[in-house]
Amino acid sequence: MPEIKVTPLGAGQDVGRSCILVSIAGKNVMLDCGMHMGYNDDRRFPDFSYITQNGRLTDFLDCVIISHFHLDHCGALPYFSEMVGYDGPIYMTHPTKAICPILLEDYRKITVDKKGETNFFTSQMIKDCMKKVVAVHLHQTVQVDEELEIKAYYAGHVLGAAMFQIKVGCESVVYTGDYNMTPDRHLGAAWIDKCRPDLLITESTYATTIRDSKRCRERDFLKKVHETVERGGKVLIPVFALGRAQELCILLETFWERMNLKAPIYFSTGLTEKANHYYKLFITWTNQKIRKTFVQRNMFEFKHIKAFDRAFADNPGPMVVFATPGMLHAGQSLQIFRKWAGNEKNMVIMPGYCVQGTVGHKILSGQRKLEMEGRQILEVKMQVEYMSFSAHADAKGIMQLIRQAEPRNVLLVHGEAKKMEFLKQKIEQEFHVNCYMPANGETTTIFTNPSIPVDISLGLLKRETAIGLLPDVKKPKLMHGTLIMKDNSFRLVSPEQALKELGLAEHQLRFTCRVHIQDPRKEHETVLRVYNHLKGVLKDYSVQHLPDGSITVESILIQATAHSEDQGTKVLLVSWTYQDEELGSYLTSLLKKGLPQSTS
Amino acid sequence: YEDLHTFELQAPTRVIEWAQGNRVCVAGYGQSGGNEILQLLPPPTLQVKETQGLCPERDFKVECGGFSNRPVYSLKHVPGTSLLVTSGPPDSSLQIWQVSAEDSDVIKSISAIPTENGTGQPWAKIATISARAPWVLHGSRLSSVQITEVESRKNVYMAASRNNEELSGLAFLDCNALLLCCARGQLCLADVRQPQSPLEAASVPSAPCGERWCMGVGRGPQGSDSSSQPVALLSSGGHLTLTDLRKTSESLASAKCGVPSPSSGAEFLCVSWAPALEGCLAVSGFDGTVHVYDTQGWDSSGREVEPIFVHKGHAFGGPGSSGGRPLVTVHTWHPQKSRTLLSAASDGSLHVWDWVQSCGNC
Numbered sequence: 035m036p037e038i039k040v041t042p043l044g045a046g047q048d049v050g051r052s053c054i055l056v057s058i059a060g061k062n063v064m065l066d067c068g069m070h071m072g073y074n075d076d077r078r079f080p081d082f083s084y085i086t087q088n089g090r091l092t093d094f095l096d097c098v099i100i101s102h103f104h105l106d107h108c109g110a111l112p113y114f115s116e117m118v119g120y121d122g123p124i125y126m127t128h129p130t131k132a133i134c135p136i137l138l139e140d141y142r143k144i145t146v147d148k149k150g151e152t153n154f155f156t157s158q159m160i161k162d163c164m165k166k167v168v169a170v171h172l173h174q175t176v177q178v179d180e181e182l183e184i185k186a187y188y189a190g191h192v193l194g195a196a197m198f199q200i201k202v203g204c205e206s207v208v209y210t211g212d213y214n215m216t217p218d219r220h221l222g223a224a225w226i227d228k229c230r231p232d233l234l235i236t237e238s239t240y241a242t243t244i245r246d247s248k249r250c251r252e253r254d255f256l257k258k259v260h261e262t263v264e265r266g267g268k269v270l271i272p273v274f275a276l277g278r279a280q281e282l283c284i285l286l287e288t289f290w291e292r293m294n295l296k297a298p299i300y301f302s303t304g305l306t307e308k309a310n311h312y313y314k315l316f317i318t319w320t321n322q323k324i325r326k327t328f329v330q331r332n333m334f335e336f337k338h339i340k341a342f343d344r345a346f347a348d349n350p351g352p353m354v355v356f357a358t359p360g361m362l363h364a365g366q367s368l369q370i371f372r373k374w375a376g377n378e379k380n381m382v383i384m385p386g387y388c389v390q391g392t393v394g395h396k397i398l399s400g401q402r403k404l405e406m407e408g409r410q411i412l413e414v415k416m417q418v419e420y421m422s423f424s425a426h427a428d429a430k431g432i433m434q435l436i437r438q439a440e441p442r443n444v445l446l447v448h449g450e451a452k453k454m455e456f457l458k459q460k461i462e463q464e465f466h467v468n469c470y471m472p473a474n475g476e477t478t479t480i481f482t483n484p485s486i487p488v489d490i491s492l493g494l495l496k497r498e499t500a501i502g503l504l505p506d507v508k509k510p511k512l513m514h515g516t517l518i519m520k521d522n523s524f525r526l527v528s529p530e531q532a533l534k535e536l537g538l539a540e541h542q543l544r545f546t547c548r549v550h551i552q553d554p555r556k557e558h559e560t561v562l563r564v565y566n567h568l569k570g571v572l573k574d575y576s577v578q579h580l581p582d583g584s585i586t587v588e589s590i591l592i593q594a595t596a597h598s599e600d601q602g603t604k605v606l607l608v609s610w611t612y613q614d615e616e617l618g619s620y621l622t623s624l625l626k627k628g629l630p631q632s633t634s
Numbered sequence: 635y636e637d638l639h640t641f642e643l644q645a646p647t648r649v650i651e652w653a654q655g656n657r658v659c660v661a662g663y664g665q666s667g668g669n670e671i672l673q674l675l676p677p678p679t680l681q682v683k684e685t686q687g688l689c690p691e692r693d694f695k696v697e698c699g700g701f702s703n704r705p706v707y708s709l710k711h712v713p714g715t716s717l718l719v720t721s722g723p724p725d726s727s728l729q730i731w732q733v734s735a736e737d738s739d740v741i742k743s744i745s746a747i748p749t750e751n752g753t754g755q756p757w758a759k760i761a762t763i764s765a766r767a768p769w770v771l772h773g774s775r776l777s778s779v780q781i782t783e784v785e786s787r788k789n790v791y792m793a794a795s796r797n798n799e800e801l802s803g804l805a806f807l808d809c810n811a812l813l814l815c816c817a818r819g820q821l822c823l824a825d826v827r828q829p830q831s832p833l834e835a836a837s838v839p840s841a842p843c844g845e846r847w848c849m850g851v852g853r854g855p856q857g858s859d860s861s862s863q864p865v866a867l868l869s870s871g872g873h874l875t876l877t878d879l880r881k882t883s884e885s886l887a888s889a890k891c892g893v894p895s896p897s898s899g900a901e902f903l904c905v906s907w908a909p910a911l912e913g914c915l916a917v918s919g920f921d922g923t924v925h926v927y928d929t930q931g932w933d934s935s936g937r938e939v940e941p942i943f944v945h946k947g948h949a950f951g952g953p954g955s956s957g958g959r960p961l962v963t964v965h966t967w968h969p970q971k972s973r974t975l976l977s978a979a980s981d982g983s984l985h986v987w988d989w990v991q992s993c994g995n996c
Binding site: 241242243244245246247249250251253254422429430433452453454455456457459460463464 | 637638640641668677691692694695697698699701737738984
C-alpha cells in the first residue's frame with residue numbers, strides 16, 4: 035500500500051521547535067526548521083541525524099518549506115543550510131523571505147554578542163542561506179520537480195504566514211504551520227479550499243485553550259494604560275515593529291479620541307520607516323480593512339501619536355511610548371526601560387514571547403534586580419504587564435480547518451499525548467478520520483488509497499459487459515484486458531488490440547474437459563438430452579444443436595462420444611477458449627451433476 | 635466592571651459547576667448527541683490571589699473532556715472525589731463520570747444509575763454530598779426522590795411520598811437534612827434518618843398559580859448550620875420569596891424583579907446566593923441579562939425592586955449569533971472572589987465578570 039511517512043524532528047519531548055520530515059511517494063520534504071528558544075546548547079536545534087546518518091542532506095531532501103518568520107519555525111535554518119549543509123531549494127512566502135533575515139540577525143546578535151556564544155551561525159551564513167530561498171505567492175502552484183508540486187495558502191497569524199499543500203501525483207499533504215481562524219484588525223483568517231489531502235498536519239499546542247475575546251483583552255490593555263497615565267506614570271510598550279504595533283496604535287488613538295486624553299503617545303522612528311516599507315510591499319497580505327485605510331491615508335499619520343525623540347524620555351508627566359526592539363534586549367526600548375524602571379508609577383507592557391537571556395524574558399519571569407553592563411544593578415520598580423495578542427488556532431479553529439480541507443487523516447504535532455486524547459477523539463468522532471499524535475523522533479506511517487485513473491477502450495467495455503454469468507450489479511465485476519502503461523497514462527484494451535499494437539501474433543488457448551455420463555442410449559440421444567437440459571437451464575444463453583451432432587453454448591463446444599470400453603457410459607467433450615473460462619468451468623460442473631431423468 | 639472576560643464555547647452549556655481545585659465544568663445540551671463535557675482550568679486572573687502572577691493569561695484551558703450522548707441538563711461534582719454526576723432527557727437516570735486528569739485528558743463514563751420509572755419521566759435534579767460517603771440525591775418528582783451511594787450505586791434512602799409533583803430542585807442542607815423544591819413552588823423538608831415519615835410541605839408561595847418556581851440555597855461557611863441561611867424562591871413571573879427554614883409558616887421577605895414580557899419560559903431560571911457577599915443574590919433566565927440584588931432591606935410587600943447591578947453582555951450576542959436573542963442559561967458565583975460571577979447563554983457565550991459596586995458596602 036502506498037504510504038506517507040511523517041517524523042517530527044527534535045530531541046526530547048519538548049514543545050517549542052517545529053521541524054517535520056515528510057516522505058511522500060518517494061519525495062522527502064522538510065517542513066519548517068525551527069529553533070527551540072528555551073535551550074542554550076545543541077538541544078535547541080532539531081536532530082538532523084534522523085534524516086540521514088551518512089550521505090548529504092541535499093541528495094536526500096527534495097525541498098525545505100518554511101511557514102512563517104517566527105524563530106521557532108525558521109531559527110535553525112542558517113545552521114541547517116550552512117553548518118550542517120544543504121543546497122537545495124528553500125520555499126517561503128515573500129514577506130517571510132523579507133522578514134526572516136532581520137529576525138535571524140537580531141537573534142544572532144543577542145546570542146553571540148550578548149551571551150558570548152561561539153558555535154552559532156554568522157551574519158554571512160544568514161545571507162548565504164537566504165540566497166537559496168525561492169519566494170512563492172499565495173495559491174500559486176510551484177513545481178519543485180517534475181512530480182512534486184507545492185502551493186501556499188493564507189494562514190493569518192502573522193504577516194506572511196502560510197499553510198502549504200505538498201502534492202505528488204494524487205497523494206497530498208497539507209501542513210498548517212501556525213494559523214488563526216479568527217480575523218484580527220490587520221490580518222485575515224486562515225483559509226483553505228476543499229483540497230481533500232490524504233493528510234493534514236496541524237499544530238495542536240493551543241487546542242486546549244478557550245480564548246478570551248479580543249474586546250476584553252483590548253479593554254484590559256486600555257484599562258492598564260489609562261490607569262498608569264492617570265496617575266502620572268509612563269507606559270513603555272516594546273514592540274516588534276510590525277503588525278501588532280499597528281493594531282495597538284489604532285486602538286490607543288481611538289481610545290484617546292473617545293476619552294479626550296491629553297497625554298502624548300510616541301512611536302519610535304525606526305518603527306515608522308520599517309513598518310511603512312513593509313506594509314507597502316505586502317499590502318495583499320493584510321485584510322480588507324487595512325488595505326482600504328492604507329490607501330486612504332498613511333498609516334502612521336495619527337492625530338495623537340507623534341514621532342519619538344530620545345530626549346522626550348526625560349520629560350516629566352505621563353506618556354506612552356512604542357519602541358523597538360520587542361524583547362528589551364538592546365537599542366531604544368532598553369534605553370527607555372532603564373530610565374523608567376525605577377519608578378513604580380510607570381509600567382512596561384510586554385507584547386509577547388521573549389527569548390531567554392533578554393531583559394524582557396527576565397522581567398517576565400519575575401526578576402526585579404537586573405545586572406546591566408558594567409556590573410550595574412538595575413532595580414525594577416515599575417509594573418510589568420504581559421499582553422498576549424498573538425493569535426493561534428484553538429480547538430474550535432482546528433475543527434473549522436479540518437471541515438474546510440476535508441483531509442482523510444489528521445496528524446497533531448506538538449502536544450503531549452495524554453493531553454491530546456480528548457482532541458483526538460473529538461476529531462475522530464466528528465470527521466470519521468484517523469488522528470495521529472507522534473512524539474518527536476517517532477515516525478508515523480499513513481496508508482493512502484490513491485485512485486489511479488485508467489482509460490478503458492470502448493470495445494473492451496462493451497465486450498466485457500456483454501458476456502456474463504448471471505451478473506450481479508452489487509458485486510465488483512472481474513474484467514480481462516491488457517494494461518498499457520505509456521508516458522504517464524494508463525490504458526486498458528483488449529488483448530487483441532494490445533497484441534496488434536505490439537505487433538505480436540495472438541496465441542489461442544483451448545481447454546477440453548471430459549465429463550462421463552451414464553447413459554446406455556445412443557450418442558445422438560444423449561446429445562439431445564444434454565441439449566434440452568442445457569436449453570432449459572441456460573435460458574439467457576445461446577444454446578444450439580448443430581447438424582453435425584455437437585452442441586454449442588455461446589462459443590463453447592460440446593460433443594458426445596461413446597466410451598471406448600463401456601457402452602453404457604458416454605463421454606462429453608467440453609471445449610472452450612481461455613476467454614470463456616468462467617462459462618466453461620460452470621458448464622463442466624453443471625454437466626458433472628448429471629442429467630435429469632426425464633427426457634423430452 | 636472591574637474586570638470582564640468573554641469566551642465562546644463551541645456549544646452552549648446550561649451548567650457551570652465548580653469542581654476540585656477551582657476547576658469549572660460545562661457541558662452541552664444538544665438533542666442530537668455528541669455533547670461534550672469539559673473541565674476547564676480558569677485563567678490565572680481568576681485565581682484568588684489579589685496580586686496577580688506575573689504573566690496572567692486570560693484564557694481558559696480545557697483540561698479534560700468527555701462525550702455524552704444525552705443532553706446534559708444538570709451536572710454536579712461529587713465533593714472529595716474526581717467524579718461527576720450528570721442527568722438529562724430522555725429519562726431520570728443519572729450518568730457517572732470519572733475525571734482522571736493525571737493519566738489522560740478524557741472524562742470517562744463509568745456507570746449509570748438507572749431509575750425505575752422508565753423513559754418519559756422528566757430529567758432528574760441532582761445534589762451531591764460527601765459526608766458519610768459520596769452520595770447523590772436525585773429525583774424528578776417528589777415520589778421518586780432517593781439518595782444513591784455513588785460508588786456502589788446502592789440505594790441509601792427513598793422518600794416516602796406518593797405525591798407526583800414535579801421537582802425543580804433539591805439540596806442537602808447538611809448531611810441529614812434535605813430540602814426539595816417543587817416546580818409549583820412548595821418546599822419540602824426531609825430527614826435522611828427518618829425515611830418513613832412523609833415529607834413535610836414547608837411552605838407554599840402566595841403568588842399566582844401557573845408559574846414555575848426554582849430555589850437558591852445559601853451555602854454558608856464550612857461548619858455553619860445551613861438552615862440558618864434563607865432559601866430564595868424565584869418564579870417564572872419574577873416573584874422572589876425569601877424563606878427562613880426554621881420558621882416556614884411565613885416568608886421572610888418578598889419582592890418582584892422586573893421581567894420582560896412576553897416571558898421566555900422557565901427553562902433556565904436560576905437564582906443563587908453570593909457566597910461572600912452578605913444578602914446578595916443573582917437572578918437569571920428571563921433574557922440575556924443577569925441581575926444582582928441586595929436583599930437586605932426587603933420586606934414582605936412584594937414590591938418591585940431594583941437590581942444593584944445588571945450584566946448585559948450576553949444580550950448583545952456574539953459574532954456568530956443569527957437571529958433570536960440569546961438567553962442566559964445559568965450563572966454561578968466565584969466561591970472566593972466576592973463580586974465575580976460566571977454566566978453562560980444559549981449562544982455558547984461564557985462570561986466571567988467582576989462588577990464595581992457603585993455605592994454602599996463594597
